[in-house]
Amino acid sequence: SRNESASVEVSISPEKAPIELIYESLDVKAAFGGISITWDNLTESNIIVGVSYKDSIGEWNNLENFYSSTKEGKGVVRNLDATPKEFSVVIRDRWDNYSPKLESTLTPLYEEEMDQKLFKEVLPLPHDCEVHGSGALKKLWDNNLAFGNSFFTTSGAIEGKNFVTFDMGQTAKLSRFILWQANPDSKWPYNMSNLKYYAVYGCTEITAEMRETGSLDGWSLLFDGVCFKPSGDGPVTNDDLQALANGDEHEIPLDAPKVRYIRIHMKESWSSGGQKLIAEMKFWGQIDK
Numbered sequence: 319s320r321n322e323s324a325s326v327e328v329s330i331s332p333e334k335a336p337i338e339l340i341y342e343s344l345d346v347k348a349a350f351g352g353i354s355i356t357w358d359n360l361t362e363s364n365i366i367v368g369v370s371y372k373d374s375i376g377e378w379n380n381l382e383n384f385y386s387s388t389k390e391g392k393g394v395v396r397n398l399d400a401t402p403k404e405f406s407v408v409i410r411d412r413w414d415n416y417s418p419k420l421e422s423t424l425t426p427l428y429e430e431e432m433d434q435k436l437f438k439e440v441l442p443l444p445h446d447c448e449v450h451g452s453g454a455l456k457k458l459w460d461n462n463l464a465f466g467n468s469f470f471t472t473s474g475a476i477e478g479k480n481f482v483t484f485d486m487g488q489t490a491k492l493s494r495f496i497l498w499q500a501n502p503d504s505k506w507p508y509n510m511s512n513l514k515y516y517a518v519y520g521c522t523e524i525t526a527e528m529r530e531t532g533s534l535d536g537w538s539l540l541f542d543g544v545c546f547k548p549s550g551d552g553p554v555t556n557d558d559l560q561a562l563a564n565g566d567e568h569e570i571p572l573d574a575p576k577v578r579y580i581r582i583h584m585k586e587s588w589s590s591g592g593q594k595l596i597a598e599m600k601f602w603g604q605i606d607k
Contacts, residue, residue, distance in 0.1 A: 336363040337409045340391075341417035346407055350429040350493035350569065350602060352395040355384070355407055362387050364412050369395055372404040381405075388548045388557050394567070400428035429493040432601040434459040436487030440524065440579070444532025447472040447479045447584070447594070455484060458599050469500035469597040471511075472584070480584050480594070481532075489522055489578040492540065492603035496565035499545070500595040507554050507562050508547050511593040515585040517542040520577025537581055540570045545588075565598075576606065 336359070343358035355367060367384040384393035402425045409417040437459040449455055453471025462468040470482070499512040506512060519537035521528075528536055545566045548557040580601075584594040 335411070335415065336361045337365065337411050337415055337417045340365060340409050341420070344407060344409075344420050346405065346420060346422050346424070348424040348426055349394055349396075350427045352398045352426050353405060353424055355393045355395075357391045357409075359386065359389055359391055362389055365391075366410045367391070367393055368408050368410065369393070370406045370408075372406075378406060385560070386548075386557060387555075398426045400426050427493065428604060429602045430605060432486055432488060432490060432492075432603065432605065434461060434600070438485050438487055440483055440485050441529070443481065443483050443524070443529055443581075445479055446481045446483055446532070449473065450593075453595070455482065458484065458596055461598065463498055463597055469595050471500075472592075472594045474592045481581055482584065483524075483579065483581045485579055486601065487578075488605055489576050490601075490603035490605040491576045492520065492570045492574065492601055494567060494569045494603075495541070495599060495601045496567045497545070497596060498565045498598040499562060500597040501562060507559060508545070509588050511587045511589060511591055511595040512545070513584055513586075513594060513596060514545050514588045515543070516545070517583040517585065519581040519583070520574075520579060521581075522576060522578050524579055534581075538575050538577065540574055540577070541568050543568070565600075570603075 339361075340357050340359050340363075345356045347354050353369070355369065357367065359365065364387045367386065369381045369383070370378045371381055373379055382393070382395050384391070402423055404421065404423050406419045406421045408419050439455050450471035450473045453469060455470055457468060458470045460468065495518065497513070499506070499508075501507055501512070517539065518541040519534060520540050521537050525536060546561060548561050549555040587594055
């Protein structure tokens, strides 16, 4: 009937799409053995962060994709040689919208994996834990994450005995390490006796005084913090499970000294119980030849 209402005038300022905001926060840096990418995702949108490099004939090749919805995102590409490379990073949302490419030329820092075949046990120091019979210390470096008795296990809560010490059999300026939780059949993610808070120390020689007192005098602190759980204190998410599969990775400060012996202070488990578990540990760095 061609009847019309009165018009309503409004002023609208469209907001930026989440991927635009995330793109503005992107930070790409050289890392040991590769590059490190960080971003802020305040809306916790489901995104894919794609990383590519330019080959010798000038074509872009995908290196890795990071799927994330956490507020503070991070992705690290490893196993690259220490030569200059052109990288690009682009963000994609669930509707196939793309951010601009962030391009940069970076040189990964040199590192190599420590040879686990050289790792060995040492005579326990005072304050070192007692090892459970089926959870031998050597399982820390047996390259086995499978279900079963494949992880290092302490015998339980003994006052003042919450350290473990071992010899890498080689001296190096360490760049990073990864600690894997014991997680048989995915039943224990961020739970049970897996480490939550821990510290890692190193030295080049275990002196007679160290053996006598068991103190941390003479040891250099390499890491002190919490096992990384992307979602924080909430329920376990897909991002958490992916982080668990990748292992708890931490870079070691550039000013840390060279070390050969490793000492881990197992401060607290996720269940806050006495027993502690570690499935595997690997180290990388610049090894003395």
